Amino acid sequence: MPFDAASTPLSLPRWHSLQGDETGSRLSLTLEGRPLIQVRLVPADPVQVHLETVCPDRGAQALWAACYWLLSRDPACQRLAWHVPKAPAWVPSLLASGLLVPSEQAHVLICERALFWQLPQPWLGEVQSGVYPQQMQISNGKRHPRRPPKPRGEVYRRFDVRLGAWVSLRTLEVEQDLARFNRWQNEPRVAHFWQEQGSLEQHREYLSKLEADPHTLTLIGCFDDEPFAYFEAYWAKEDRIAPFYPADDYDRGIHMLVGEQAHRGPHKVASWMSALVHYLFLDDPRTQRVVAEPRADNGKMIGYMHDQCFHCDKEFDFPHKRAALMILGRERFFDRCTLV
Structure with a gap:
């Protein structure tokens, strides 16, 4: 081990x-x-x-x-x-x-x-000497805490005993990951739910905007250091989801995409989803909830999230989709935590 x-x-x-x-x-x-x-x-x-x-x-x-x-x-x-x-x-x-x-x-x-499982080491690659200080600010009409500088490189690593493999998260690097991201987004299976298919230049622009956005962190998920998935972790208070539920100052949200066919399946989802949520709860101990808004007709993903103790709070309408509001509280995640 x-x-x-x-x-x-x-x-x-x-x-x-x-x-x-x-x-x-x-x-x-x-x-x-x-x-x-x-x-x-x-x-x-x-x-x-x-x-x-x-x-x-x-x-x-x-x-x-x-x-x-x-x-x-x-x-x-x-x-x-x-x-x-x-x-x-x-x-x-x-x-x-x-x-x-x-x-x-x-x-x-x-x-x-x-x-x-709430101790930050050794799961996090870097631990700051304390939580980032709070200062409220207003951006785009939304009042929220000032967000810390984004990390670079590997941010989380854990050996999954059930899989016998490392699951890790690193930050996306546009030049390094652009072709991979483009290939994943143009997969029909992914495009059906993400609706972000396009050219390399379109995806470069998409990722560059997120890189400059302080409220979103783009991540690459790896098994044994092999990239297989793309994740977006965002601060919910200043996100489009905020008007649809009472978002707390340190709630985090997630968008998820598994790009490699070989790493699909319930056992793999259980590993990477728990790792992603674990990372977000460790990243700032003030984070009390992780939320997501998959398409309401994405029954498979919603089922996977139920398996990881998310609950569906409600369905609601974005301009581009009907979404299910999925919520997982910190206490519920760590109470009888099944991480191994």
């Missing part, structure tokens, strides 16, 4: 291989042949995890790795009860981060699944 215990909070993850050996009630993890942590597991609700040995100079990272291992192998596992005698020096940092929370029992700390 890929993991890098040496990454610092502000560095890009350098993914190595984490190996586990479970014999009887004991789980031992090693990183590149070096012992990392050993725990004794007692089945219960929550699972009781007794810390036995830990790499002395990587205590915090080792405990994170064990949490990741145990939560990833069992999506139904909601919490872990860590028995940590003597309170090592690295425990306060884990309490401060939210990886661990206190319990009423002495020397027992809890790892909550809903908190674990």
Whole structure:
């Protein structure tokens, strides 16, 4: 299982291989042949995890790795009860981060699944030292927070245990991705719903406008670094969707396009859609909802979104289509979160 215990909070993850050996009630993890942590597991609700040995100079990272291992192998596992005698020096940092929370029992700390998946590292390639400061402004008659500068490069990476593959998101680069975007938009299957078929120059203009628009971020989705999809993530408050529902200041919206036939199907959708939503909730902790407005007759996509816990709030009419308003709240996404 890929993991890098040496990454610092502000560095890009350098993914190595984490190996586990479970014999009887004991789980031992090693990183590149070096012992990392050993725990004794007692089945219960929550699972009781007794810390036995830990790499002395990587205590915090080792405990994170064990949490990741145990939560990833069992999506139904909601919490872990860590028995940590003597309170090592690295425990306060884990309490401060939210990886661990206190319990009423002495020397027992809890790892909550809903908190674990809200930690920004190592999923995000870059983590700023805090949320972007808020300053309200008005653009095109809409009052909204000033948006942060757009990122460049890879913004999200996670190993999907079910697929046995990396799912990642990077920002679109017009010159690098124009031909690919043009090919995807001219696929009849895509054109039916997007209605953006056209020439290379038309698509260059389309993407260049979005690149200059502070409220929209264009992304390329990849499996094992192979591009397969195009996504637009937008701030809903200043988008065309805002008049149709009470948009909050930090709601994000998404447009989705899978361009490569080989990466279609429910199992792939479950991976990339959860990754996209996960990224948007991690990108700014003030984001409480992710919304989408697929065509109301796109039953397949709406069904996929229901599978990922979106709900259909209503149908409404844009000038160019009848749309379904799909909404997924932050609390619902992370509560009993099925990420692995």
